[in-house]
Amino acid sequence: MSELSSRKELGIEETPIPGFLRIDLTVHGDNRGWFKENWQREKMVDLGLPDFHPVQNNISFNDEIGVTRGIHAEPWDKFVSVATGKVFGAWVDLREGPSFGTVYTTIIDPSVAVFVPRGVGNAYQTLEPHTAYTYLVNDHWSPQAQYTYVHLGDRTANIAWPIPLEHAIISDKDHAHPALETVIPFPAQRNRRQRVLVTGANGQLGRAMMQRLTDAGYQAHGVDLPDFDISDEQALANVNWSEYDIVVNAAAWTQVDAAETDEGRPLAWRANATGPALLSRVAARHDLLLVHVSSEYVFDGKHSIHTEDEPPSPLGVYGQSKAGGDAAVCAAPRHYLVRTSWVVGEGKNFVRTMMSLAERGVKPAVVNDQVGRLTFTSELAEGIIHLISQRPEYGTYNLSCEGEVTSWFDIAQRVFELCGKDPQSVTPVSTEEYFHGKEGIAPRPLHSLLDLTKIKKVGFTPRPAHECLDEYVKVALNQ
Structure with missing residues (x-):
């Protein structure tokens, strides 16, 4: 982890998906390992992250390379980061409006986090074994929550997966998701x-x-x-x-x-x-x-x-x-x-x-x-x-x-x-x-x-x- 040590300052950048932000995290490391402030409300809000009031913290552990999850759009905002390992992240804007269908991808390691607004579909593919990514959400999970889905291999989204989907580990449920052209857009907040x-x-x-x-x-x-x-x-x-x-x-x-x-x-x-x-x-x-x-x-x-x-x-x-x-x-x-x-x-x-x-x-x-x-x-x-x-x-x-x-x-x-x-x-x-x-x-x-x-x-x-x-x-x- 020495290559992560203090290599960049805390920063936030916008992406082609409106409201979706990429966050650079400062990681301090030495021969013992590393430390980072994974979530720091005051500093991040000052840099432009919405003060989204997280109420729940979840961790997803993936034992093997190639585990691929998604594409799911949830009715809450998420702050996603990696505790250990590395993932390829892909996001598709599924909200109604002119940005519907916009795609953004990046690699998330311990020095990177992303802010995912509600209604933006997210998917993750592990690139290293024993990977754990964590996410803060601003609403409690509920079995009544309404999700919006799109297929991982949708031709319109055309996501360049590092590990081809035919070689990836994917659940039957995720295999059954619809094509983008048939998706009913996630309703915009202003219309709710x-x-x-x-x-x-x-x-x-x-x-x-x-x-x-x-x-x-x-x-x-x-x-x-x-x-x-x-x-x-x-x-x-x-x-x-x-x-x-x-x-x-x-x-x-x-x-x-x-x-x-x-x-x-x-x-x-x-x-x-x-x-x-x-x-x-x-x-x-x-x-x-x-x-x-x-x-x-x-x-x-x-x-x-x-x-x-x-x-x-x-x-x-x-x-x-x-x-x-x-x-x-x-x-x-x-x-x-x-x-x-x-x-x-x-x-x-x-x-x-x-x-x-x-x-x-x-x-x-x-x-x-x-x-x-x-x-x-x-x-x-x-x-x-x-x-x-x-x-x-x-x-x-x-x-x-x-x-x-x-x-x-x-x-x-x-x-x-x-x-x-x-x-x-x-x-x-x-x-x-x-x-x-x-x-x-x-x-x-x-x-x-x-x-x-x-x-x-x-x-x-x-x-x-x-x-x-x-x-x-x-x-x-x-x-």
């Missing part, structure tokens, strides 16, 4: 539908997300209690995360007053902090995009408008638990923390309550000193889809409906009017007066207005809240 797991799928936002994601061409799978608990570490460990690209966390404990009780406090923290922390860890480990939905309750409401960079200052347990979850989510390398307010969708909410009161002839007292904007789940879902499809800078984005600032009292009056009832039936009252003498009431932020400048700058402008409110009530009245 993104796979999204929606937690809290039975909630107001969850239902809207499932519908909108499907309409937008995503593969959406929803989970919720009691079948799936995001705060259950074992439940998360049982998920095959390779089946997903994105996680949208719409699960939360939203019972603001109940969170102040001895029974509710740990439940709120479990759902709103522990669960997001576990999802953040999963997202980092499996290179997933995590979208987490938060609340303006992480602020004390003393500012007239809240920006994304305002430090959290929650007043009650609900807000405190949400702030804890937000901090954990920010540890995920790829995340969108979407902060919203006053959510209205399919299910129990303030607007539905006011409609019921109007219908029953009840004349409610409604607080007029809590101000903000409604957020309809249709707009919230569309905004989230805009983020995951356009991929602006990761981080925190405020997202509510647009329009004028209103109080709960203003909204209640408008709902009564839309229901054909006298809006003067609604009486204004301060928050302090409304909750006077009541026990177990969580403090509320008085100002819930979110600054939407950032989300607008990346191309999404929500509809005005009053337009959405009018449509929502009219549709509900006709149901």
Whole structure:
């Protein structure tokens, strides 16, 4: 091995196959043998190797010269190198697109490695006895994995095997692979539908997300209690995360007053902090995009408008638990923390309550000193889809409906009017007066207005809240 000793510097070169890279490794040797850094993430990424997050290491040992394996294209990326011996490597691009059928070959010894993108067919022929080549992959092997194959002796590929195939050692399975002209190309990543797991799928936002994601061409799978608990570490460990690209966390404990009780406090923290922390860890480990939905309750409401960079200052347990979850989510390398307010969708909410009161002839007292904007789940879902499809800078984005600032009292009056009832039936009252003498009431932020400048700058402008409110009530009245 002395001829390998320090004969070249670490380097990466491109090949005729797009994304396929040849890596020169520095091997240090002496009379005792040799040493090399076979995989060095920081140095190699700096030189241009994709940061592909390997999760499994495999070794193939071949006892005889002429063992030939392939040509197989797998649904994961591979970093291939030799531990001992020497192989002839041949690769055929089997991905759909203009490079389909492109061939590249090289010799791999301990001083050479290659990066093989998913969908590129690979084959190896041993040139020395007792050869072992090793490969890192960024997905766990699964018997359900879909491979694409081509015959080793395909005339179109015309690979110049050092050892003619009639003298090589080949399995019956590899002998049966099809000709290149009959191969169905491996689907390009850009054409594959993104796979999204929606937690809290039975909630107001969850239902809207499932519908909108499907309409937008995503593969959406929803989970919720009691079948799936995001705060259950074992439940998360049982998920095959390779089946997903994105996680949208719409699960939360939203019972603001109940969170102040001895029974509710740990439940709120479990759902709103522990669960997001576990999802953040999963997202980092499996290179997933995590979208987490938060609340303006992480602020004390003393500012007239809240920006994304305002430090959290929650007043009650609900807000405190949400702030804890937000901090954990920010540890995920790829995340969108979407902060919203006053959510209205399919299910129990303030607007539905006011409609019921109007219908029953009840004349409610409604607080007029809590101000903000409604957020309809249709707009919230569309905004989230805009983020995951356009991929602006990761981080925190405020997202509510647009329009004028209103109080709960203003909204209640408008709902009564839309229901054909006298809006003067609604009486204004301060928050302090409304909750006077009541026990177990969580403090509320008085100002819930979110600054939407950032989300607008990346191309999404929500509809005005009053337009959405009018449509929502009219549709509900006709149901």
